Amino acid sequence: MSHVYEGEKFERATSRESLAKRLAINKAYASADFDGWLMERLAVQPGEDVLDVGCGTGAQTLAIAKRVQPGGSVSALDISASSVEALTEALDEGDPVQAVVGDMADLQALIDGTFRVTRYDLAQSTYALYYANEREAVLDVMKGALNPGGRLAVFTPQEPHGLVELAARFSTVPEPVYDSLRFGAEVLAPWFRAAFETVEEHHFHNRLAIPTADDVITFYRATTYYEADAESDIRAYVEAEIANKGAFEYEKNGYLAIGRDGK
Numbered sequence: 001m002s003h004v005y006e007g008e009k010f011e012r013a014t015s016r017e018s019l020a021k022r023l024a025i026n027k028a029y030a031s032a033d034f035d036g037w038l039m040e041r042l043a044v045q046p047g048e049d050v051l052d053v054g055c056g057t058g059a060q061t062l063a064i065a066k067r068v069q070p071g072g073s074v075s076a077l078d079i080s081a082s083s084v085e086a087l088t089e090a091l092d093e094g095d096p097v098q099a100v101v102g103d104m105a106d107l108q109a110l111i112d113g114t115f116r117v118t119r120y121d122l123a124q125s126t127y128a129l130y131y132a133n134e135r136e137a138v139l140d141v142m143k144g145a146l147n148p149g150g151r152l153a154v155f156t157p158q159e160p161h162g163l164v165e166l167a168a169r170f171s172t173v174p175e176p177v178y179d180s181l182r183f184g185a186e187v188l189a190p191w192f193r194a195a196f197e198t199v200e201e202h203h204f205h206n207r208l209a210i211p212t213a214d215d216v217i218t219f220y221r222a223t224t225y226y227e228a229d230a231e232s233d234i235r236a237y238v239e240a241e242i243a244n245k246g247a248f249e250y251e252k253n254g255y256l257a258i259g260r261d262g263k
């Protein structure tokens with residue numbers, strides 16, 4: 001299995017419950033509408049075949065499934081069986097989605113042996129690619145599976161990230177967290193520029209303003225950088241911020257690269 005985390009941290013990176021908590025808190029307190037921002041840029045059209053790598057509980061899959069109809073499809077994979085189950089339960093009848101449990105390190109084998117649709121007009125991965133050790137190999141497979149004129153789109157978080165900065169004041173943040181925040185600038189941007197003649201780059205600017213310490217701690221507990229020993233210090237810091245400013249506010253930004261096949 002290919003993953004940058006092990007044990008308890010792997011659980012928090014892949015569990016359906018942790019993802020649901022992070023998504024709900026992000027959605028409730030964000031200054032910008034991430035789903036709308038992303039869908040506008042992915043610009044999915046009716047009839048398109050889409051590959052979704054690291055689909056989780058379907059935040060993108062479900063929206064894309066509506067946009068590809070009639071005639072298109074979504075082939076989605078995630079390493080978390082419980083997340084794929086949640087996605088499958090959330091599908092409406094007739095949604096043209098094949099969602100499978102699989103490791104993105106095995107993407108080529110899944111395309112060759114499991115997915116019914118094997119060439120894509122859009123191959124996309126949101127908040128997921130940096131979890132795999134073989135991220136560049138996965139990018140190569142995604143690009144190789146594009147139809148002529150198809151797009152490859154990858155979204156990743158980007159520095160600064162205020163909650164990570166707070167955690168770092170009171171604990172040692174694992175290196176893969178910093179790696180994920182640098183993934184866009186250090187891996188994606190050069191890889192896309194080498195792989196495509198034309199690359200679109202988009203920066204997502206977002207601030208979270210969380211009004212209760214309980215929600216901040218619920219979010220923190222669902223992250224890979226959670227440390228039980230640091231929790232009371234972090235809670236005290238957040239409570240002081242909320243008393244002063246009415247909310248714990250921080251930046252949580254992202255980077256989206258889109259390349260278009262030139263054939």
Ligand SMILES: C[S@@+](CC[C@H](N)C(=O)[O-])C[C@H]1O[C@@H](n2cnc3c(N)ncnc32)[C@H](O)[C@@H]1O
Pocket residue numbers: 002003013014015019023053054055056057058059060077078079080083102103104105125126127128131132
């Ligand atoms: C932060 S979630 C993002 C999910 C979804 N794209 C979204 O934006 O809500 C990252 C997902 O990547 C999945 N993942 C991590 N490592 C993976 C791997 N090696 N292969 C496939 N999926 C993986 C996790 O299980 C998790 O569902």
